[in-house]
Amino acid sequence: xxxxxxxxxxxxxxxxxxxxxxxxxILAVFWTPHDPTAIRISARLRPxxxxxxxxxxxxxxxxxxxxILGARNALLVGIVAVGIGLSIxxxxxxxxxxxxxxxxxxxxxxxxxxxxxxxxVLTAILILTFLGPGxxxxxxxxxxxxxxVFARIARGAALQVMARDYIRAARAAGxxxxxxLARHVLPNITGILIVQASVQFALAILxxxxxxxxxxxxxxxxxxxxxxxxxSQTFLAQAxxxxxxxxxxxxxxxxxxxxxxxxxxxxxxxxxxxx
Amino acid sequence: MLSVEHLxxxxxxxxxxxxxxxxxxxxxxxxxxxxSGSGKSMAALAIMGLLPKGMKASGRVMFEGENLLALDxxxxxxxxxxxxxxxxxxxxxxxxxxxxxxxxxxxxLVLHGLMxxxxxxxxxxxxxxxxxxxxxxxxxxSYPHELSGGQRQRVMIAMAMACKPGLLIADEPxxxxxxxxxxxxxxxxxxxxxxxxxxxxxISHDLAVIAKVARHTLVLYGGAxxxxxxxxxxxxxxxxxxxxxxxxxxxxGRTRGTRLQPIPGFVPPAHQLAxxxxxxGRCPRGDSECRMRPPPLTLAHTHAWCFHPGRRx
Numbered sequence: 001x002x003x004x005x006x007x008x009x010x011x012x013x014x015x016x017x018x019x020x021x022x023x024x025x026i027l028a029v030f031w032t033p034h035d036p037t038a039i040r041i042s043a044r045l046r047p048x049x050x051x052x053x054x055x056x057x058x059x060x061x062x063x064x065x066x067x068i069l070g071a072r073n074a075l076l077v078g079i080v081a082v083g084i085g086l087s088i089x090x091x092x093x094x095x096x097x098x099x100x101x102x103x104x105x106x107x108x109x110x111x112x113x114x115x116x117x118x119x120x121v122l123t124a125i126l127i128l129t130f131l132g133p134g135x136x137x138x139x140x141x142x143x144x145x146x147x148x149v150f151a152r153i154a155r156g157a158a159l160q161v162m163a164r165d166y167i168r169a170a171r172a173a174g175x176x177x178x179x180x181l182a183r184h185v186l187p188n189i190t191g192i193l194i195v196q197a198s199v200q201f202a203l204a205i206l207x208x209x210x211x212x213x214x215x216x217x218x219x220x221x222x223x224x225x226x227x228x229x230x231x232s233q234t235f236l237a238q239a240x241x242x243x244x245x246x247x248x249x250x251x252x253x254x255x256x257x258x259x260x261x262x263x264x265x266x267x268x269x270x271x272x273x274x275x
Numbered sequence: 276m277l278s279v280e281h282l283x284x285x286x287x288x289x290x291x292x293x294x295x296x297x298x299x300x301x302x303x304x305x306x307x308x309x310x311s312g313s314g315k316s317m318a319a320l321a322i323m324g325l326l327p328k329g330m331k332a333s334g335r336v337m338f339e340g341e342n343l344l345a346l347d348x349x350x351x352x353x354x355x356x357x358x359x360x361x362x363x364x365x366x367x368x369x370x371x372x373x374x375x376x377x378x379x380x381x382x383x384l385v386l387h388g389l390m391x392x393x394x395x396x397x398x399x400x401x402x403x404x405x406x407x408x409x410x411x412x413x414x415x416x417s418y419p420h421e422l423s424g425g426q427r428q429r430v431m432i433a434m435a436m437a438c439k440p441g442l443l444i445a446d447e448p449x450x451x452x453x454x455x456x457x458x459x460x461x462x463x464x465x466x467x468x469x470x471x472x473x474x475x476x477x478i479s480h481d482l483a484v485i486a487k488v489a490r491h492t493l494v495l496y497g498g499a500x501x502x503x504x505x506x507x508x509x510x511x512x513x514x515x516x517x518x519x520x521x522x523x524x525x526x527x528g529r530t531r532g533t534r535l536q537p538i539p540g541f542v543p544p545a546h547q548l549a550x551x552x553x554x555x556g557r558c559p560r561g562d563s564e565c566r567m568r569p570p571p572l573t574l575a576h577t578h579a580w581c582f583h584p585g586r587r588x
Contacts, residue, residue: 164368165363165365165368165369166368166369166370166371166372168325168363168369169361169363169369169370169431169434170371171323171325171355172323172325172355172356172360172361172363172435173355173356173360173361173382173383173386173434173435174352174353174354174355174356174357174383174386174387175352175356175386176348176349176352179386183382184371187371187373187374188371188372188373
């Protein structure tokens with residue numbers, strides 16, 4: 001499987017980009033070239049140079065430092081929001097699957113349909129107007145709209161697995177329904193969940209950037225790619241690179257996770273290659 | 276040990292199994308023979324309390340003095356795997372692809388609280404050796420896809436046997452295997468039954484397989500019992516027209532040069548069966564009485580549920 005993975009171009013490129021973003025984000029926890037919040041009006045809107053690798057913004061803050069700290073925030077949103085969606089969504093989905101056709105199943109799935117009816121970012125904005133703006137609340141909002149995605153996928157995949165003979169055999173061996181879910185169903189649907197998680201991760205990063213762009217995500221002085229993009233608009237004529245870098249960062253991260261998800265799907269399920 | 280009394284299974288008022296009674300003692304084997312749709316697998320699932328949704332069982336399934344049909348699922352879980360083991364037809368799909376063989380065999384022992392993890396793994400290795408897996412120590416770490424069909428069925432048997440159940444239900448355990456492997460597995464099951472003193476309910480569509488493993492046989496058709504008795508007597512001198520038809524359709528040593536006789540027609544769907552004998556319509560001796568009333572049990576060297584039992588006309 002590792003061999004197949006390493007020969008899959010989209011997997012390799014996706015993994016490389018993802019690892020790079022991850023390493024940069026980890027690096028940002030310990031070290032940034034400059035203090036990303038230090039304001040130096042004298043050095044505002046500088047082009048890229050040896051001291052400020054990607055230049056400075058309208059307050060003279062180092063763009064590179066802000067960018068890598070933004071990577072940290074973006075990944076934090078991705079990890080926690082997808083984590084929320086994954087844990088609650090998968091649990092709901094598997095519970096729904098065991099009671100297929102029951103009132104509980106119908107209830108869970110109709111609530112999921114209901115949330116699907118609204119665009120994700122609109123839902124997040126709605127949630128944030130209740131919770132108030134901020135990084136933590138943005139994470140919660142993005143996490144909430146991840147729940148139905150995973151609930152649906154987990155339910156479908158679990159139903160498929162539960163029709164298999166080894167589930168019947170496990171029942172005949174005396175396993176209870178919760179035992180079967182944990183021991184036999186979950187391990188057999190992790191592949192699908194991992195693939196979806198990497199796609200959702202990309203969407204979460206995009207959503208956080210969008211919310212921050214609107215000013216209800218990450219709050220200043222904590223840097224965020226979305227808000228950097230928003231701030232740069234005013235100075236588009238004077239300092240076009242100011243918009244370029246955070247935009248490229250968002251595009252690269254999203255592309256990386258999407259390619260990784262694509263690659264993982266092919267690697268974990270070789271049948272999709274033959275199609 | 277196991278006594279099934281007037282077991283009926285219905286699916287939305289449609290009879291799947293009409294009225295089935297049989298018993299199995301410790302160390303004894305009963306063969307349940309029938310075509311697809313005869314209700315034989317459903318009978319097995321009813322004993323395990325694992326009928327598909329929508330199917331209802333009535334009657335009694337007495338196992339060591341307890342009526343299994345009256346137990347709730349939590350209580351049944353303490354019987355399944357522990358006191359009643361079951362093996363299935365499809366060894367290729369009946370093992371979980373993501374867990375190692377050894378772990379899957381050991382799991383049942385831990386589940387029923389008989390052993391801790393490390394004891395269970397040691398016991399699993401012993402069991403694998405017992406069911407004839409080569410290099411059990413190495414195989415413990417294999418995944419199901421690395422094993423052949425015959426080996427997987429051996430692993431299934433090891434899993435079903437792990438807790439030394441009093442009763443083993445084997446639902447077409449050899450139908451998916453090729454003939455040489457089939458006879459090895461039958462020998463193994465026979466061997467285990469005699470050594471461990473398990474009762475065995477052996478389900479098959481294949482009379483030749485049943486003849487090899489079961490002292491007594493019960494023939495099912497359309498959800499109703501047709502004929503039961505000593506396997507040899509039943510094969511030599513069947514009294515029920517259905518059993519006779521079944522045997523005439525089988526190739527054996529003496530049929531060289533003669534044509535095999537198929538039973539005319541097809542198994543009708545459950546809702547088209549006559550209220551009387553389900554074999555009515557395909558039976559050469561069937562008359563209006565057969566159609567209307569369930570046939571009585573006629574006793575002789577084999578017992579047949581038939582209005583017109585006897586030698587082949």
